[in-house]
Amino acid sequence: MTPEKKIIDRVALDKLYESLKAAGNKMFAPVFRNEQTDFEYNPNASEISYNHIQTTQSVKNTVFPKIENLFRFESSQKGVDLLNIDFTKVPRVVVWNAHPCDAAAFSALDSVFNWDFKDEIYNSRREKLAVIGMSCIKADENCFCTSVDLNPGSVKGSDILLTPLANGTYLAEILTEQGKAIADANASLFTASNGENKEEVLAKVEKQFDHSKVTENLANGFENPFWHEFSLRCIGCGACAYVCPICTCFDIQDESKAGNGRRLRCWDSCGFGLFTLHTSGHNPREIQSQRWRQRVMHKFSYQPDRNEFIGCVGCGRCSRACPVDMNILEQLVALEKLEVAK
Amino acid sequence: MSLSNIYVPYLMEIESITEEAPEVRTFRLKFKNQEEGENFNFKAGQFAEYSVMGGGESTFCIASPPTRAGYLECTFRRTGRVTNALSKLEVGDTVGLRGPYGNIFPIEEWEGKNLLYIAGGIALPPMRCVIWNTIDKREKYKDITIVYGARTVNDLVYKNELKEWEERPDINLITTVDPGGETPEWKGEVGFVPTIVDKVAPKAENTIAIVCGPPIMIKFTFPVLKKLGFADENIFTTLENRMKCGFGKCGRCNVGKYYVCKDGPVFTLSQLNNMPAEY
Numbered sequence: 328m329t330p331e332k333k334i335i336d337r338v339a340l341d342k343l344y345e346s347l348k349a350a351g352n353k354m355f356a357p358v359f360r361n362e363q364t365d366f367e368y369n370p371n372a373s374e375i376s377y378n379h380i381q382t383t384q385s386v387k388n389t390v391f392p393k394i395e396n397l398f399r400f401e402s403s404q405k406g407v408d409l410l411n412i413d414f415t416k417v418p419r420v421v422v423w424n425a426h427p428c429d430a431a432a433f434s435a436l437d438s439v440f441n442w443d444f445k446d447e448i449y450n451s452r453r454e455k456l457a458v459i460g461m462s463c464i465k466a467d468e469n470c471f472c473t474s475v476d477l478n479p480g481s482v483k484g485s486d487i488l489l490t491p492l493a494n495g496t497y498l499a500e501i502l503t504e505q506g507k508a509i510a511d512a513n514a515s516l517f518t519a520s521n522g523e524n525k526e527e528v529l530a531k532v533e534k535q536f537d538h539s540k541v542t543e544n545l546a547n548g549f550e551n552p553f554w555h556e557f558s559l560r561c562i563g564c565g566a567c568a569y570v571c572p573i574c575t576c577f578d579i580q581d582e583s584k585a586g587n588g589r590r591l592r593c594w595d596s597c598g599f600g601l602f603t604l605h606t607s608g609h610n611p612r613e614i615q616s617q618r619w620r621q622r623v624m625h626k627f628s629y630q631p632d633r634n635e636f637i638g639c640v641g642c643g644r645c646s647r648a649c650p651v652d653m654n655i656l657e658q659l660v661a662l663e664k665l666e667v668a669k
Numbered sequence: 670m671s672l673s674n675i676y677v678p679y680l681m682e683i684e685s686i687t688e689e690a691p692e693v694r695t696f697r698l699k700f701k702n703q704e705e706g707e708n709f710n711f712k713a714g715q716f717a718e719y720s721v722m723g724g725g726e727s728t729f730c731i732a733s734p735p736t737r738a739g740y741l742e743c744t745f746r747r748t749g750r751v752t753n754a755l756s757k758l759e760v761g762d763t764v765g766l767r768g769p770y771g772n773i774f775p776i777e778e779w780e781g782k783n784l785l786y787i788a789g790g791i792a793l794p795p796m797r798c799v800i801w802n803t804i805d806k807r808e809k810y811k812d813i814t815i816v817y818g819a820r821t822v823n824d825l826v827y828k829n830e831l832k833e834w835e836e837r838p839d840i841n842l843i844t845t846v847d848p849g850g851e852t853p854e855w856k857g858e859v860g861f862v863p864t865i866v867d868k869v870a871p872k873a874e875n876t877i878a879i880v881c882g883p884p885i886m887i888k889f890t891f892p893v894l895k896k897l898g899f900a901d902e903n904i905f906t907t908l909e910n911r912m913k914c915g916f917g918k919c920g921r922c923n924v925g926k927y928y929v930c931k932d933g934p935v936f937t938l939s940q941l942n943n944m945p946a947e948y
Contacts, residue, residue: 397676400722405701406763407722409677443931444675444916549925549945576920579676579913583723590676590726595919603911603921606749609884611910611924611947621923629926 330482331501333510333517335489340497341372343516347421347509352457355389356423357382366422375424377491380465381642385572386422386429390436390452395592397448397579402586414451421457428472428640430460430484432572438634439575457505460485466530469643471656475538477640479530490525498523535656536663538627538637545628547667549620557658558619560651565596567622567645567655573638576602597621623658675916678720678765679705684740686760689826690819692747693791694756695732697740698764709769711735713776713799714907714935717768718915719743724754728912730795730934731769736805741766744794744826770915771934774799774879774905776806783812785871787890789862789882790819793826795907795934796881807839814841814871818862818886821850843869863889866897873898879905884948891938901939908933908948924948 335343348354348369357376358367364379366386399410422429433453440449463470463479472478482488486506490498499517501510510517568574578595582588595602598618604610612618626638639655646654681698688694700706711731720726727749733742747756758764776799784803788796803810815834819825825844834842845858845865858865862882871878878899880890887906894904910922910929922929925945936944 398674402722406682406761407680407765409680409722411674411677414674439918442917444918445673446675446918447673448676575918577913577918579726579919581720581723581725586723588723590720590722592676595921597920605909605911606752607883617947624925625920625923629923632926 328502328504328507331507331510332520332523333499333501334496334520334523335499335517336496339516340489343509343513344372344375344423346513346516347423350512351419352421353418354421354423355386377424377461378465380463380467381426381470381644381647383644383648384570385432385642385644386425387432387436387572387575389420389422389456390433390449391440391575391577391594393594395448397590397592399589400583400587407586414448417452417455419455419457420452421459423459424461424489425458425485426463426642427460427477427479427481427483427485427488428642429572430458430488431477431481432640432642433458433484435573435630435634435636435638435640436575438636442634457509458485458487459509460488462488462490462525462528463530463532464491464528466532467643469646469654469656470530470532470641471535471643471659472641473532473534474536474656474659475637475639475641479532480525490528492523492525493528498525536660538659541627541659541662542631542637544662544665544667545624546632548662548665549624551665551667553662553665554620555616557661558616558653560653561598561615561619562651563598563600563615563618564650565598566648566650567653568596568598569594570644570648572640572642572644573626597625623655623662627659627662676767676914678718678726678767679709681741681764681766683758683760683762683764689744689828690824692756693744693824693826694747695742695744695794695827696755696758696764697733697742698766699740701763706739709741711769712773713802714774714795715769715771716795716915716930716934717741717743717766717770718912719745719751719755720765720767721751721754721758722763722765725751726765726767726913727751727755728915730798730907732794732797734798734801734805736802744791744797746791767915770930772932774802774935776803779803779877780809781875782810783872783876784810784814785876785878786813786815786817787862787866787878787880787882788815788817789886790824791826792881792883792886793817796879797827797830799879804834804840811875812841813839814843814869816843816845816862816866816869818845818847818858818865819850820847822846822852822855824850861889862886863893866890867893870897873900873903877903877905881907901942902937904938905935906938906941907935910948
C-alpha cells in the first residue's frame with residue numbers, strides 16, 4: 328500500500344497504547360526498571376520508556392520465545408500419547424516503540440524459519456504480530472545501522488513508524504494494511520500531517536564500513552589468522568547471541584517426570600563448545616576462535632550467500648553486552664580492510 | 670487443530686531388537702499409524718531424528734533400504750544420553766521419529782557402473798541402506814564390492830547379513846579387523862581399512878566408491894582411492910555433524926555455508942574439497 332503520514336501527539340499516543348491493549352493485544356513495550364531498559368509485556372502507558380538509546384534485549388522473544396513448548400507427552404497404556412499444543416490460540420502481540428533495527432530484524436527471522444521447511448509455530452506467532460516502530464533521535468558509539476543498509480528512520484518491518492518531532496508531536500508513517508487498520512480503528516487520535524520532515528530530527532549515525540566488502544573478504548577469509556587474534560578474549564558466554572535480534576540458533580530438549588512432560592525448543596548459541604560436540608568427543612569447532620568465526624561468518628557471509636540478507640541490523644547490543652568488551656563494529660571495520668588471498 | 674508442526678514425531682513401535690555387537694543394537698520400527706507409514710517415503714542416504722519421550726532426540730541414518738517396505742530400521746551404539754535412553758527400551762515400546770531429512774545417494778546415476786563400498790565400524794549402518802538398495806536392484810549395477818572393517822571380530826555389525834553377502838556369488842565381500850582384533854577362527858583380512866583397500870586394489874574405471882567410517886579411516890582411505898585412479902567426483906561419503914532440528918534452522922551442523930542436514934549428509938570428495946575442514 329502507499330504509505331500515509333499523520334500526526335499524533337503525546338497524550339494521544341498513550342491513548343493509542345491503551346486502546347490497543349484494551350482491544351486484547353498483548354503489548355510488548357520498553358520499561359526502565361532495575362537500572363536497565365527492557366521490553367515487558369503489558370506495562371502501564373506511564374511506565375513506558377521513550378528516551379532510551381537501546382534496550383538490553385531485542386524483541387525476537389515475541390515470535391521466537393526463549394522457550395517454546397513444541398508438544399507434550401504422557402505415558403499411557405498404549406505406550407506414549409502426544410498432546411499437540413494449539414498454536415492457533417497464541418495471543419495477538421503488538422511490539423510497541425521498537426527501534427528500526429529491531430523492526431527490520433523480523434524479515435531475517437521470517438527467512439530462517441521459512442527458507443525451506445515452514446515452521447508453522449513461528450508463523451502462527453508472526454501472523455499475530457504488529458510492530459509500532461519508533462525512529463531514533465539518539466544513538467551511541469555502538470550503533471551502526473547505516474553500515475548494514477538501515478538508518479535511524481528506516482521503515483522496514485514496521486506497520487506504523489513513529490518519529491518524535493521537535494514540537495513534541497510524533498509523525499506517524501502508516502506503512503502496511505495492518506498499520507492502516509490500527510490507524511483507522513483509532514482515527515480520532517490522529518491529525519493530518521503537514522509535510523513534516525523526519526530527517527532533521529533523526530540521530531546521526533555515520534556509515535563505518537561497506538558490508539559488501541566485508542562479505543567479499545569473508546568468502547576467502549576462513550583460514551585467516553584474524554579469527555584467532557580477535558577472539559582470544561572471548562569467554563564463550565553466549566551473551567552476544569542472546570541479545571541479538573537475529574540469532575536463532577536453538578536446542579531441542581525434553582523435560583519430564585515419570586514419563587509425562589514436554590519437548591521444548593530453547594535459545595542456544597554457536598559460541599558454546601557443546602553446541603557442535605559429537606558423542607565421540609570429536610568437535611568440528613573445537614576452540615573459541617572457530618566458534619567466533621562461525622558467528623561472524625554466519626551473519627556476514629553464509630546468510631548473505633544462502634538467504635540473501637545480512638544477519639545483522641547494527642543494533643550494537645552484542646558490543647554493549649559483552650563482558651570482555653569485544654566490539655563487533657571494530658571487528659567489522661577491520662574485516663573490511665582485511666588482506667585476503669583471492 | 671490443523672496447524673502442521675514440523676517438530677512432532679511419528680510414533681513408532683519397536684517390532685524387534687537385534688544385538689549387533691557390544692552396545693550396538695538395531696531396532697526394527699513399525700508406524701503406529703498405518704496411514705502415516707504408507708505415506709512415508711525416503712531414499713537411501715537420508716536420515717531421521719529418533720527420540721525417546723523424556724529421553725531426548727538424536728540423529729541417525731535410516732539403516733533399512735526403501736526397497737523393503739513396511740518397516741524402518743535404525744542401528745545405534747549406546748554412547749550418549751539419548752542412546753542410553755534408547756537402549757533401555759524393549760520390544761513394544763515407543764520411539765519418536767521425524768524425517769526423512771537430507772539429500773540422497775544418486776543411485777540412479779550409478780546404474781551401469783561398478784560399486785565399491787568401504788565402511789568402518791559403526792558406519793556400516795548408514796551404508797547398509799544404500800548397499801541393500803542397490804543389491805535389491807542388482808541387475809542395474811556391475812560388480813559390487815564391499816570392504817568392511819571393525820576393531821575386533823566382535824565389533825562387526827550385521828553379522829548375519831555379512832554371511833549372506835559373503836555367500837552370494839554376485840557380491841565381493843572383504844571383511845577385515847584391526848591388528849590384534851582377530852580371533853583364532855577369523856578367516857578374513859587383518860589390517861586397517863585403507864591398507865586393505867590398497868591391497869585389494871579395486872579398479873577405478875567405471876567405478877563409484879562410497880566411503881563411510883570414522884574420520885581417521887576416511888582421511889587415510891581417500892589418498893588410497895586417489896592412487897588407484899578414482900576421480901574426486903566418483904568418491905562419495907557422508908558427514909555426521911551434530912544436529913538438532915534436521916531441517917536447516919538450529920544452526921549447528923553447517924560446514925561453512927553448507928548445511929549437512931540440507932545439502933548433505935551425502936557429499937562427493939570434489940564437493941568436500943571446496944568446503945572448509947569444519948567436520
